[in-house]
Amino acid sequence: MILEESLKSLEQEFSADFIRVHRNALVNRRYIRQLERHNDGTSLLWLQGVEIPLEVSRRQGSELKRFLKEK
Secondary structure, three states: OOOOOOHHHHHHHOOOOEEEEEOOEEEEHHHEEEEEEOOOOOEEEEEOOOOOOEEEOHHHHHHHHHHHHHO
């Protein structure tokens, strides 16, 4: 399926279910398994059912950390 909407508009429309982790990626909140932070400042996000982690941008990292603390 191809969507014509921007990620920004999708993020606003589905903010209760999805969270932005990078400028080019939204993930479903319920599939977040673990956030892995490295000493060099990079962060990787592990999702249920996905074997390869996603890179989390530094800009989005703080919001993601807040979400995980509330979870």
